[in-house]
Amino acid sequence: MNEVIIIYALTLLLAWPLGRYIAGVYSGETGMGGRVFLPVENGLYSLCGIDPGQPMTWQGYGRALLKFHLMLGLLIFGLLMAQGLLFLNPDGIGGMSWDLSLHTAVSFLTNTNQQHYSGQASLSYLAHTFGIVTLQVVTPAAGMATLFAILRTIFGGRDARTGGSPEARVSVGNFYQDLTRAIVRVMLPLAAVAALLLASQGVPSTYEGAQTVQPLDSNVAMEQQEIPVGPVAPMVAIKQLGTNGGGWYGANSAVPLENPTPLSNLVETVSIVLIPAALVFALGFFTGRRRLAQVVMGVMVVMSVGLASVAIWQENMPNAAFSSLAAEGPNLEGKEVRFGATATALWGSWTTQTSNGSVNGMHDSFNPIGGMVPIMDMFINVIFGGVGVGLIGFLLFLLLAAFLGSLMIGRAPEIAGKPLETREIKLVCIALLLQPLLILGFSAVTLAFPGLTGNSNPGYHGISQVIYEYTSAFANNGSGFEGLNDNSIWWNITCAVNLILGRFIPMLAPLAIAASLASKRTAPEGRGSLSLDTGTFGLMTLAVIVMFTLLSFMPVLILGPIAEAMATIH
Amino acid sequence: MTTHNADDQAVTSASWLSALRAAVVFVLLCGGLYPLLITGVGGLLFPHESTGSLITADGQPVGSELVGQPFSAPEYFHGRPSAAGYDPTAVGGSNWAPSNPDLRARAKEDSQAIQEHEGIGSDRIPVDLIAASGSGIDPHISPEAARIQAPRIAQARDMPVNQVEALIERQVQGPTWGIFGQPRVNVLKINLALDGKDWRK
Incomplete structure (x- = not known):
């Protein structure tokens, strides 16, 4: 229990100064390392042939983002298929099939890191570093870039050009400048520190091939034990910090080589929430609306603590399958002794509240209601959320709450002095309703043809496995009820569709909304306007999020985890 | 840099060529240099831990x-x-x-x-x-x-x-x-x- 409180407190304490720093980075402050980083950034700009000072409209920004992602995706798709023929492959691993390469490239390109393969056996060092690590650094940076483009456009930060100009001419910033700053000043320095901390705890960092040892007990059938190593530490650090989640080893951070000690577990757990939480504080510093940031943080922490408590309580209850077979104890199936049930349940909650998706225990073997928490976290997907995109998603709910709240008190709907009209609300609805439509639609089709599912568990839990997979894909989370046999053409293709739509539409629709708002005349915020930075409005937003989620997904929760829980009570 | 030429300039800055160049540059920086540096330093500081x-x-x-x-x-x-x-x-x-x-x-x-x-x-x-x-x-x-x-x-x-x-x-x-x-x-x-x-x- 103390462990949980300390980890929450430590994370928020670290997130506060980091948020201040990130806000400084995007306000163009040269202090705080700017003199070191600026020459690096300028070098990168000239290598890429980019003028970072060129403003972009929201369409230009979106096009730059999509073209850049498409190029990265093609490069890495090719790399995955050809890895068997290339260098840095000491363990002689062959290329991937086309559909698995496609799913893997898309999955990492969308900051999801859903893995339909087992890393230590399926990827060469070249594919792991140049392919996977690259995307794990770049995609959270793209999320952060888009977030600041939206914030400066809605709330009028440094670069916003507002004041009654047509939407098509509103500058939202420069994509490559926003991206490069996030990579050079935030992602890489933080990852370097975390990687060295992890290396000190025993996470491998070498380019040598696998180790072979001879087991001690000659009584067992195993004659040799092969221990895969590699440049694991730099990958695990960025995997945790960038809400990526895709690990070096198949069982992710449950594997002692990826997460060796309680201290490495502490570093990795804090890293899950650190940047998403810092961005909420950065919202306050960047826009000057500190109270709004406090309200947003308050709503997120309430949801986070509430759901994590349920998971921790449930996982400390016995596993129903073990009753009368052992002394009463917590549910340790799929969990590691060095972490125990509480630290694993906390991780399971945070990793799904942030779209991280790494695990230090197997969610498939959680108790039914304990396993429902990660699914609910991913339905909501804005409790902290992915780097950048989490807060973008929260802003959508904020707009919806402002719209509903204004109507409830009989005012014309507005936010930050800008009227909320049909175009904005239509875009909000498209971005929000796409989620239940895709998740429930694909799940229904897959469940209708049992040959497609590849379940490893019978009954209600089989339904949960399918729902979990599509939810995880759309939420760009990447964790799974991993028993699912998901490396099939059906799963690879349908998940890829969910991954792309779940990433780019909830990212670009808010950018369009921001530009649309910025093109409108600002009315001064007065006594008649709805104030966003009050506890009441926080409660209103919380209620909107909870109701939206329950209305969309309650029936399917009943069919899956709740039915399973009822069935295991004797 | 005024509001009115934002659209024209955006076209050049978001070209396919700069997208490709940026993709290659970031692959080399994030996938090449960063892991190489950390793996080198990690191996030097923690020789026992770094190899398993x-x-x-x-x-x-x-x-x-x-x-x-x-x-x-x-x-x-x-x-x-x-x-x-x-x-x-x-x-x-x-x-x-x-x-x-x-x-x-x-x-x-x-x-x-x-x-x-x-x-x-x-x-x-x-x-x-x-x-x-x-x-x-x-x-x-x-x-x-x-x-x-x-x-x-x-x-x-x-x-x-x-x-x-x-x-x-x-x-x-x-x-x-x-x-x-x-x-x-x-x-x-x-x-x-x-x-x-x-x-x-």
Whole structure:
């Protein structure tokens, strides 16, 4: 229990100064390392042939983002298929099939890191570093870039050009400048520190091939034990910090080589929430609306603590399958002794509240209601959320709450002095309703043809496995009820569709909304306007999020985890 | 840089060519330079940890501090059930849900085997001994799971039980700073100690 409180407190304490720093980075402050980083950034700009000072409209920004992602995706798709023929492959691993390469490239390109393969056996060092690590650094940076483009456009930060100009001419910033700053000043320095901390705890960092040892007990059938190593530490650090989640080893951070000690577990757990939480504080510093940031943080922490408590309580209850077979104890199936049930349940909650998706225990073997928490976290997907995109998603709910709240008190709907009209609300609805439509639609089709599912568990839990997979894909989370046999053409293709739509539409629709708002005349915020930075409005937003989620997904929760829980009570 | 030419300039800055150049540059920076630098520094600062935390006895690599091994001989401490057969190239858990009859069947088999080997009732079996780990190579068991194995090991090795029990208490690793993690015993290390092997990092 103390462990949980300390980890929450430590994370928020670290997130506060980091948020201040990130806000400084995007306000163009040269202090705080700017003199070191600026020459690096300028070098990168000239290598890429980019003028970072060129403003972009929201369409230009979106096009730059999509073209850049498409190029990265093609490069890495090719790399995955050809890895068997290339260098840095000491363990002689062959290329991937086309559909698995496609799913893997898309999955990492969308900051999801859903893995339909087992890393230590399926990827060469070249594919792991140049392919996977690259995307794990770049995609959270793209999320952060888009977030600041939206914030400066809605709330009028440094670069916003507002004041009654047509939407098509509103500058939202420069994509490559926003991206490069996030990579050079935030992602890489933080990852370097975390990687060295992890290396000190025993996470491998070498380019040598696998180790072979001879087991001690000659009584067992195993004659040799092969221990895969590699440049694991730099990958695990960025995997945790960038809400990526895709690990070096198949069982992710449950594997002692990826997460060796309680201290490495502490570093990795804090890293899950650190940047998403810092961005909420950065919202306050960047826009000057500190109270709004406090309200947003308050709503997120309430949801986070509430759901994590349920998971921790449930996982400390016995596993129903073990009753009368052992002394009463917590549910340790799929969990590691060095972490125990509480630290694993906390991780399971945070990793799904942030779209991280790494695990230090197997969610498939959680108790039914304990396993429902990660699914609910991913339905909501804005409790902290992915780097950048989490807060973008929260802003959508904020707009919806402002719209509903204004109507409830009989005012014309507005936010930050800008009227909320049909175009904005239509875009909000498209971005929000796409989620239940895709998740429930694909799940229904897959469940209708049992040959497609590849379940490893019978009954209600089989339904949960399918729902979990599509939810995880759309939420760009990447964790799974991993028993699912998901490396099939059906799963690879349908998940890829969910991954792309779940990433780019909830990212670009808010950018369009921001530009649309910025093109409108600002009315001064007065006594008649709805104030966003009050506890009441926080409660209103919380209620909107909870109701939206329950209305969309309650029936399917009943069919899956709740039915399973009822069935295991004797 | 005025509002009105924002659109024209955006076209050049968002060209396909700069997208391709940026993609290549960031692949080299984030996928090449960053891991190379960290791996180099990590290997230099932590030579033992960086290559898998191997331990050697009599000059032979006998395992990794971080990777559990299968044990079945009566004179050794036994680890947890593993869905991966303690093969680090096939790591993973059972991924069986509590409602899955296969899980109940496996746990029953393990529980009965332990009751037989250790001569105790099911109510004394610590749950980690019948629950498969998440990694399949969990190197640890709980201190209680080590204690219930002491009488069998003492008998198999023809040594006093309290000597085995004293060894266990010496090998128990508590939570870090009294807060983080769970008390545990590293199965490979305690078995090496039982054999009187002088292992080193």
